Amino acid sequence: MRTKKRHYSTYIIMALFGFYMVFPFVSTGLYATSTEWSNSILPRDFTVQWFAELMKDPAFISAVMRSIVLTFTTLAVVLVIMVPTVFIVYMYFPRVDQFMKGLVLMPYAIPGVILATGLLRMYSGSLIPMFAVLVGGLFIGSLPFMYQGVRNSLESIQTKNLMEAADLLGASKFIAFVKIILPNIKLGLLITTLLIFSSFFGEFVLTNLLIGGNYETIRIYMLRRMNENGHLASAVMVAYFILLILISLLITYMTSNKRRKNLRKKGEPLTEMDEAEVLLPPTEDSLTN
């Protein structure tokens, strides 16, 4: 089949867009791998010394670990609490659902600094550890994505129908949720999870103000080293980026349905004949025997 020839302007727009997206990455990468790059178009040399320095710095490794602990703790709390909650609200409290749709947008209206100041005033000096307060704050911040994300997933699989079908087949609501609803919204959940994962991982304002002093996450570390040396900061940036990609890939891999992929290969395209098949052969043993 011949493909239609596109106008050259389409290629120009695509090229510009690609350049805009790729250029910062490439130049950051180049800066991170050179000793000097000041008055020439391309860097004069290539080195991995900044990365080596970074890896040797115990503060960097522990910053990464702290970020991972903080992010995954918060993710776990958000998922465990929000998925069943959104499900229950969506299924059984349609009025609350209407209300919630507006309410979850509230975090957009409160800038991080105000939120952090409020949280500090409220909880500093209380028995609740600041780490928990931070997890709580991030939780609230993720609500807009989480609520709408889970809700859309539920809607797209026609949850109400599936629950009714399961109900009529004798399943309890809990069994139906675990065996039918959860596996079917997994993909939607994955996308939402990745979205909030990267926002948690890169979160700065709240973390810095609440526990930044004695809990240096990778973003705070990055800012500290940025002032020391530009090349090193670029190396931190590249490392941060690679880490983010690796963790995202890991989450994707862990949540993908392996069995499904295998069966996909077996599936044959449908033919007209399949549709026209006769439902009942003339003599067939009945269901009741």
Next chain:
Amino acid sequence: MSFIAIDELKLSYGDNNVLKNISLNIEEGELVTLLGPSGCGKSTLLRVLAGLEVFQEGELYLDGEEISNLPSKDRNVGFVFQSYALFPNMTVYENIAFGLTIKKLPKTEINQKVMAVLRLVNLEDKADYYPDQLSGGQQQRISLARSLVTEPKVLLLDEPLSALDAKIRKQLQMDIRKLQKQLGITMIFVTHDQEEAMILSDRVIVMNEGKIVQQATPQELYAQPKTHFVASFIGNYNILTSEQLKQLHPAFTGKSGKHSYAIRSETIQIKPIHGENVLSFPAHLDDYTVLGSTIRCYYTAGTLKLTVDVLNSEINISELAKTTDLYIHHDHIVPIDM
């Protein structure tokens, strides 16, 4: 008592009365269709039987047991959805086995039953497929199998064929009827398609605005529609008032208290009928369409428009006269309520 008895059932959402005092009896092994336009309450009634809707007043019996307060999962009814509602994460086999797994039946028994019901719907070779790898017709057959495998007391079908194209729909109508007769299972089938209701049912329940307006066998319903609504919903009737009939033939005397009459388009003859009680009047042929086995002719008589179906084998199209006399036997003028 009947196998299924619905007694003075009322259901409303706020001010909106969806079901107004419905009473209905259904016998074991019967296939009944609930027929009506959208919003008439037919699906709601079906969902009430399944326990998916809560009603305010009335009683509901299934097999001698009052089930109003029984949760869906304990009612032992099968339900087939218009949208199939198959579990996308499970194979065909797992979908059908789901209900049996919940009942904690032994594996070998589950296997036996699932394979038997798959054979019944002729889809044994699709056991390992996922629902989205099947066509709409196949998915609905799996949905049917999934409902049948738990051996429900009654199978409720909520417009199961509406999403399918005409050819598959026709085929599945025949298949469902055959299956129902073979298993002797009680079925309640909701549809808005009068032709589908006629093909399938032992008895058709016509509903409008939350009420049952007529219940009859397909033949009775077709020959004797009770009201204007039924006649116009079932289709192919000429609906005339007694004044209009008098215009056609001054000698016509209507029954008292009835204001309208339904005349099936195939009972109006273009060839003379002899004997008593025949109305005849001149008419002018405006147009005709060939429907296949019948030719539908559009006549004007005086100021009235009439539709007349003539068997294609009875007449040659070229012989259709522009002006002719039409004949109706009195017996075919059916009085109806407005």
